[in-house]
Amino acid sequence: MRMSEGVEWALHSCLNLTWVEPGEARTAARLAAFYDLPAAYLNKQLQALARAGIVTSTPGPRGGFRLARPPERITVLDVVTAIEGPGDAFRCSGLLRNGPEGRDDVDYARSCHVSQTMRRAELAWRRELAGQTLADLRDDVERSHPGTPARTREWFARQRP
Amino acid sequence: MRMSEGVEWALHSCLNLTWVEPGEARTAARLAAFYDLPAAYLNKQLQALARAGIVTSTPGPRGGFRLARPPERITVLDVVTAIEGPGDAFRCSGLLRNGPEGRDDVDYARSCHVSQTMRRAELAWRRELAGQTLADLRDDVERSHPGTPARTREWFARQRP
Numbered sequence: 615m616r617m618s619e620g621v622e623w624a625l626h627s628c629l630n631l632t633w634v635e636p637g638e639a640r641t642a643a644r645l646a647a648f649y650d651l652p653a654a655y656l657n658k659q660l661q662a663l664a665r666a667g668i669v670t671s672t673p674g675p676r677g678g679f680r681l682a683r684p685p686e687r688i689t690v691l692d693v694v695t696a697i698e699g700p701g702d703a704f705r706c707s708g709l710l711r712n713g714p715e716g717r718d719d720v721d722y723a724r725s726c727h728v729s730q731t732m733r734r735a736e737l738a739w740r741r742e743l744a745g746q747t748l749a750d751l752r753d754d755v756e757r758s759h760p761g762t763p764a765r766t767r768e769w770f771a772r773q774r775p
Numbered sequence: 776m777r778m779s780e781g782v783e784w785a786l787h788s789c790l791n792l793t794w795v796e797p798g799e800a801r802t803a804a805r806l807a808a809f810y811d812l813p814a815a816y817l818n819k820q821l822q823a824l825a826r827a828g829i830v831t832s833t834p835g836p837r838g839g840f841r842l843a844r845p846p847e848r849i850t851v852l853d854v855v856t857a858i859e860g861p862g863d864a865f866r867c868s869g870l871l872r873n874g875p876e877g878r879d880d881v882d883y884a885r886s887c888h889v890s891q892t893m894r895r896a897e898l899a900w901r902r903e904l905a906g907q908t909l910a911d912l913r914d915d916v917e918r919s920h921p922g923t924p925a926r927t928r929e930w931f932a933r934q935r936p
Contacts, residue, residue: 615776615777615778615779615859615860615864616776616862616864616866617776617864617865617866618776619868621865621893622865622867622868622870622889623870625889625893626870626871626889629889648874648875649871649873649874650873650874651870651873690892690893690896698776699776701777703776703777703778703864704778704782704783705777705778706783707780707783709783709784709787709810709812710787710810712810712812713809713810713811714809714926714927714930715920715923725919727912727915727916727919728783728786728787728790728912731851731903731904731907731912732782732786732851732904734903735851735900735901735903735904736900738899738900738902738903739896739897739899739900740896741899742892742895742896742899743892743893743896746892751888751889751892754888758886758888759876762876765875765876766875769875
């Protein structure tokens with residue numbers, strides 16, 4: 615079981631967007647160039663983030679992406695779900711229904727103990743990611759690397775034509 | 776992100792094996808027939824469980840699979856890991872290394888805050904699955920469906936030629 619690389623790219627790009635000055639935006643091409651990522655594929659992730667209401671995109675020469683709401687109100691789970699979808703990694707196929715005691719009127723995803731155990735683990739995973747916001751991540755980075763916000767802004771400023 | 780169906784099949788088959796009488800075993804074909812699963816594919820999962828030391832397989836006309844140790848000492852995480860492998864779903868590619876502040880001598884999987892956040896969630900998921908044994912699952916089933924062990928044994932007994 616492996617998550618798409620898009621999750622890592624999206625999280626780092628969102629974190630990058632926490633350092634955008636008010637009124638500014640970043641293009642997919644620039645965000646991709648920052649980490650030497652393929653722009654077309656990063657753009658796909660950014661579009662998914664836009665559909666999920668995490669970033670907004672504005673057209674025009676000074677357009678691009680910015681966060682749609684304060685980083686305090688975007689959780690890591692929001693970003694992961696925007697890229698990977700809302701489904702659980704473990705999906706009960708209702709296998710017990712095919713067994714000798716199987717019944718058509720039972721929702722095994724709810725009643726099966728195997729399914730419940732897997733579900734509890736998924737909830738623990740989600741709880742952890744929902745408890746961490748982009749602002750938390752940004753603050754962690756700024757504590758360990760105080761120069762990062764300014765150097766990131768400088769890097770993007772240098773890219774202007 | 777989606778786990779293979781083999782995890783569900785393996786967990787249910789292991790649970791099924793908790794009801795095998797001492798000295799008995801179940802063939803892959805019978806375990807598959809119990810839930811109407813494709814025997815060849817279930818056999819692949821059983822072989823993975825055998826490689827992980829969760830089940831043992833004995834040859835011969837009364838041979839087959841049985842649990843390699845008491846169900847109290849097999850966790851749900853053991854079974855999931857045997858099928859899905861030990862790797863995390865989120866794998867840090869060290870994307871920061873390609874950034875303007877990237878360094879070759881830093882292990883980003885350890886130091887990157889994005890990676891650490893994702894790792895904490897995986898640990899919460901693993902902790903939950905490691906806290907549940909096959910004996911716990913068996914006991915849950917026996918509490919909600921007290922007739923299941925006897926009926927399961929009868930079903931396998933009826934399959935004998």
